[in-house]
Amino acid sequence: MKIIHFTSLSVAAFTASIQLCAAADAIKPTQAEFVMKASFMDRGQAKVDRLNQDETQRLCSQYPEKRPPEVARRIEALNMKLMKYPADGKLLGDWKEGEKIAQSGVGKQFSDNPALPAGGNCYACHQLTKVEISFGNIGPSLYNYGKLRGNTEPIQKYTYGKIYNAEAYSACTNMPRFGHSGILTEEQIKHVTALLLDPNSPVNN
Ligand code: HEC
Known part of the structure; x- marks a missing residue:
């Protein structure tokens, strides 16, 4: 049996390969998340819960290319809803x-x-x-x-x-x-x- 050492893979390369798999529909993002979580561990403030995707990230992983316009509009609308401007109304600092x-x-x-x-x-x-x-x-x-x-x-x-x-x-x-x-x-x-x-x-x- 071939043993894969995930620690020897860079996060970027691993993420890219998962995106490719997701694009080919071979792996669903949830399975990708599962594999990622099994491969990393908490260290200081960098916790494995950073791999939990919100709806935006999930949709972006699901449609890495050729994103239907209605999906893009949905992502922008849901993020616009979460926007918070300063209570004092001042937008410029130093x-x-x-x-x-x-x-x-x-x-x-x-x-x-x-x-x-x-x-x-x-x-x-x-x-x-x-x-x-x-x-x-x-x-x-x-x-x-x-x-x-x-x-x-x-x-x-x-x-x-x-x-x-x-x-x-x-x-x-x-x-x-x-x-x-x-x-x-x-x-x-x-x-x-x-x-x-x-x-x-x-x-x-
Ligand atoms: C990891 C890369 C990355 C970092 C870090 C980053 N940006 Fe950007 N930014 C982009 C990309 C890519 C775009 C173009 C796509 C878009 O509009 O989102 C962009 C677009 C923008 C725009 C819109 C420009 C326009 O013509 O309307 C602004 C303003 C901006 N960035 C400001 C910032 C500021 C300020 C910071 C630091 C606090 C920052 N960015 C950090 C990648 C980055």
Whole structure:
């Protein structure tokens, strides 16, 4: 009998193979979850319950490609329903704090202190400024974001909401749901929104 050592597989490769199986309908997501859970264990704040999929994740796994438009609309609608805006109605914080959050990739790993705030790691996927030359390109460049969009109330609301829960605007996006998933606090999201929209921020200069 062939013994498979799951620990020797990277999570990414394993997830990809499960998505392929799910696409071929060979494995249902529930079975995939079962196998994943048997292969990992709790470590610090990184608990196996992170493998529990909510409806959004389940639908995105079920339709990795060729997602019917009504499924995409359902995902966006259910995430829009879960959107929470700040009670004080203020969506913009301090862009200088936002820049620190955008730069920081700390948080949520087993080795991070869960009592400390997490970062947004925005530069891992986006260009934001001309000053920072090290950035990823999974997401679009956000350089001049505020200059191009303006700083109107609807733009502030879209930007805050997009960072809070990107799934409300684009189903099965690669962008994390920072507010919804409790990665960033309301105050931190205000700071990052200011980084994108404040005319004095290096994003717009
Ligand atoms: C793992 C990659 C990833 C990370 C990390 C990430 N994003 Fe994104 N982001 C994306 C992708 C992919 C898109 C395009 C698809 C979409 O709109 O969801 C996107 C889209 C956006 C948009 C919409 C742009 C537009 O033209 O309307 C904004 C705003 C944004 N991201 C801000 C942020 C901020 C701020 C952070 C950090 C708190 C961040 N993103 C972190 C991947 C990421």
